[in-house]
Amino acid sequence: MREVAIIGVGMNKWGELWNDSLRDIYVDAAIEAIKDAGVDHVDGMYIGSMTPGLFVGQEHIGSLMADYLGMKGLPCTRVESACASGGVALKSAFLEVASGHSDIVIAGGVEKMTDCSGDDATYALATAADQEYEVFHGATFPGLYAMMARRHMHDYGTTREQLAHVAVKNHKNGAKNPKAQYPFEVTLEEVMTSVMVADPLRILDCSPITDGAACVVVADLATARKICKKPIVKITGIGHATDSIALHSRESITRLDAVTTAAERAYKMAGKKPTDIHFAEVHDCFTIAEIIVAEDLGFFKKGEGGKGAESGETHIGGRIPINPSGGLKSKGHPVGATGIAQAIETVNQLRGDAGARQVKGAKVGMTQNMGGSGGSCVIHIMEVI
């Protein structure tokens, strides 16, 4: 396999983008990434998007976006693994370049969620759960993650305050991210008294409904060396794994097997262990998710993720900074784009371009992108050379 690097990144400011359509927001992000990479052509494109069919009545977006980018004819494939769609887009672009079939490929992600009513958006998101055994009976993601939180509290003594600490920290980081949907801080008390969604999860434990897109340009290392004026960020490890998408089919609901398996694969490929990782962008769709994932990636012992969140170890400047971008919580969560935005933050950190939220001395970063209640997970390890 050829070595593969990310040579350009681009995303628009995320939020409720009432004046832009699906194609507008994607094209903006892609053009920013192409300019950042300084390339005059690309050989292919993968777009992660969870369900543009349900959100805006549009499938076939690979061809649509190639056309609106002025690249009619470009081979382009949309990929999907629910909220891990961005992660599989990056993996697919990696493989196409690694194989030698192409030299320069865009990996992008996009979702336009606010054109839907609230009920319709909840229905669209629920299609990531098991339609026959969960959705049919009324389960939605806040409810599923609330059950995971309750059980984690029961088994490990995780507290309501510890959940809130995740939101406080991510909003603190996101306040320094000009692309974030909610770039403001929140206090512990504000989280603890915010509107209840699914006990114990309150509205400030939940990632928002977001319109947004994100793109990276990947290239083989030889091409990267020729083109890249900024520090080159190599993808050195990829781990991808699935699990039952139905929560009740799992042995445990406080452990995410897709995450542990994907992490094992990524660490092995990169020749790294958890203590080699300088920071991580993880999938905090709900505060409890960040706590469980931080354990399952090996950053904390099982059951100690809550204490870790409280201790400050996951803050910028802490032992293992998590979500310096602000995470899904503050940056926003246009589901198909999230995995790519994680890669963008990682590249920015490794290039030393992260401004006020820079993790000092960051040389090795990780992204962990997840679908549904953990039914799929894609992990990338990246290193600056």
Add this chain to the structure above:
Amino acid sequence: MREVAIIGVGMNKWGELWNDSLRDIYVDAAIEAIKDAGVDHVDGMYIGSMTPGLFVGQEHIGSLMADYLGMKGLPCTRVESACASGGVALKSAFLEVASGHSDIVIAGGVEKMTDCSGDDATYALATAADQEYEVFHGATFPGLYAMMARRHMHDYGTTREQLAHVAVKNHKNGAKNPKAQYPFEVTLEEVMTSVMVADPLRILDCSPITDGAACVVVADLATARKICKKPIVKITGIGHATDSIALHSRESITRLDAVTTAAERAYKMAGKKPTDIHFAEVHDCFTIAEIIVAEDLGFFKKGEGGKGAESGETHIGGRIPINPSGGLKSKGHPVGATGIAQAIETVNQLRGDAGARQVKGAKVGMTQNMGGSGGSCVIHIMEVI
């Protein structure tokens, strides 16, 4: 790049499968392919599906199918390019194996279309067209292809009878295919007098609404040689291209640029030309599509596809047999599965396993899978060794 072969194929009998759900039909096809390949494990899976979210309210089907196959944990990605979703699944599996990241990968496709009402299915399919400029104004695919047919008749003198000849030939072939949804013959008169759908296209010019799945197992050539007891079928050429998905944005509506570009790429990669191809499975979603595609693949001069259909040259035993499987018309068209079923017919023909519809001396075959009104196209050239 490593060389890649198809070592196993499987599909269920297509039709209106009221007693089986999306997961049931996919698992049946995958198990048949795994048994045919004789493998005891696989390293990854790609599933082409156009819009399971709109058809049955289920996304995240990569993880779902891995789980229901008893392969929880398996890296699995759903890919989509409207009705060319199966084609991009096969291409993705090819690239993963070619890169060396994996040795044995399943490429599958599935669609469960009949759980929708007729109106809902028409809406779901229309999401492959441009939502803002076509669907919003009421365009559907029969209407779009009818315009292409009218213009082809105007420009080249193609006749209503010539369109009908495509349906008659494909039903004649499909009558010999035990997996076909409509395995019976139709007469020229039956086609010409069948119910009008969108002038000049009648119901027997249109491919049906179908439930079905199809899977192939691909492997690197070294692994294939170790495992395969049947003749080995190599994928020697891949061409993938996009075009404007909106018909009105194209220079011509009687030429499919995605097809000509993809064909050019596939011929170049395989080192072949149209006269080297012994038979082709092409995307006859409507009879006019087969006529235009046969021209754009280089089997007929531009404008002579209609005469070609009438002449018998595309029959089994003719100069260039097209759709020996019965094509989408007779075999059925569960949109995401179609590209994989084309590959299965090609493997069966190249192995000499096609029974009563065998093309004699077939050594080089082609599949041509298309999305929307030609907004995307994936072509594979395969050769038996």
